[in-house]
Amino acid sequence: MDTLRERKKAATRMALHQAALRLALEHGPDRVTVESIADAAAVSRRTFSNYFAGKEEAIFYGDLVRLRRLLDLVRAQPAGPPRPALVRAASELTDEGFDPEWLTRRRQVSRHPSLVAHQVAAYAAVERDLTAEIARRQAVDDPLRARVLAATFLAALRAATQHWLDHPDRPPAEVIAEAMGPAWPTGEQN
Numbered sequence: 001m002d003t004l005r006e007r008k009k010a011a012t013r014m015a016l017h018q019a020a021l022r023l024a025l026e027h028g029p030d031r032v033t034v035e036s037i038a039d040a041a042a043v044s045r046r047t048f049s050n051y052f053a054g055k056e057e058a059i060f061y062g063d064l065v066r067l068r069r070l071l072d073l074v075r076a077q078p079a080g081p082p083r084p085a086l087v088r089a090a091s092e093l094t095d096e097g098f099d100p101e102w103l104t105r106r107r108q109v110s111r112h113p114s115l116v117a118h119q120v121a122a123y124a125a126v127e128r129d130l131t132a133e134i135a136r137r138q139a140v141d142d143p144l145r146a147r148v149l150a151a152t153f154l155a156a157l158r159a160a161t162q163h164w165l166d167h168p169d170r171p172p173a174e175v176i177a178e179a180m181g182p183a184w185p186t187g188e189q190n
Contacts, residue, residue, distance in 0.1 A: 013051045013061065015041040020058035024109045029059065056118035059109060063122040069093060070157075071126055074133055082134040082146075086153050087180050094173040107165045123154045130154065156180055 002010070019040035023032045032055050038048040052058040070093045077085035109115065127150050135146035160179035164172045 009051075012041070012043060012047065016043065016048060016051055016058050017061035020052075020055055021062070021109060024055075024059050024112070029055070029109065029112050029115055056115060056121075059115065060118050060122040063119065064125060066093065067123060067126045067154075069096075071129055071133065074130065080137065081139075082137040082149060085137060086134075086149075087177075090153075090157060090176050090180065091173055094176055098172070103165075107168075120158070123158050127151060127154055153180075 016037060020032065020037045023036055023040060027036075034048050034055055035045055037055060037058055038045050041048075048058070052061070070089055073089035073092050074085055077088055127147075130153070131143075131147045131150040134149050135141070135143060138146060156179045157176065160176045161172070163179075164170070164175040167175075
C-alpha cells in the first residue's frame with residue numbers, strides 16, 4: 001500500500017506532467033521552460049528537477065505511465081509464448097481507455113517535430129524490462145530475439161498509437177490489432 005508520502009510524490013509528479021502538457025499546448029513546446037512548468041504546478045525549480053530531467057520528460061510522463069502499465073499487463077498474462085501475451089496486454093491496455101482531456105492535449109502536442117525523439121525515448125525506457133519479460137517467456141535462451149521482439153512490439157505500438165491519434169476515425173484497439181496482425185513477427189523459433 002502506498003504511504004501518504006508516496007501519494008504526495010505521485011500527485012506532484014502528475015501535476016508537473018499536466019502543467020508541462022498544458023503549457024506545451026498553449027505556447028508550443030519550444031517556448032515552455034522548466035521554470036514556467038514549476039510555476040504552473042506551484043513548486044520550485046528544484047522540486048521539478050527532483051522529478052524530471054527536463055521539460056520533454058515531463059511532457060511524456062503520461063506515455064511512460066501507460067507503458068509501465070502495459071508492462072504490468074504483460075507480466076500478468078498466463079505463461080506461454082510472448083506474442084499472444086503482448087497482443088493481449090496491448091488489447092487490455094486499450095480497453096482501459098484514455099483520459100479524454102489528456103488525450104486531446106497529447107494528440108495536439110505529439111504533432112510537434114521537436115518532440116519525436118522524446119516520444120521514442122519514453123518507449124525505449126521500458127524496452128529493457130519488456131525484453132526481460134519476453135526472454136522469460138521464450139522456450140529458448142535467445143537474448144537477441146527477445147530484444148528484437150520487444151523493440152518491434154513497442155515500435156508497432158507507438159506507430160499504431162500515433163496513427164490513431166492522427167486518424168481517430170476507428171477505435172484504438174482496432175488500429176493496434178491491425179498493426180499486430182498476422183505479418184507481425186512472433187518471436188518464437190521456427
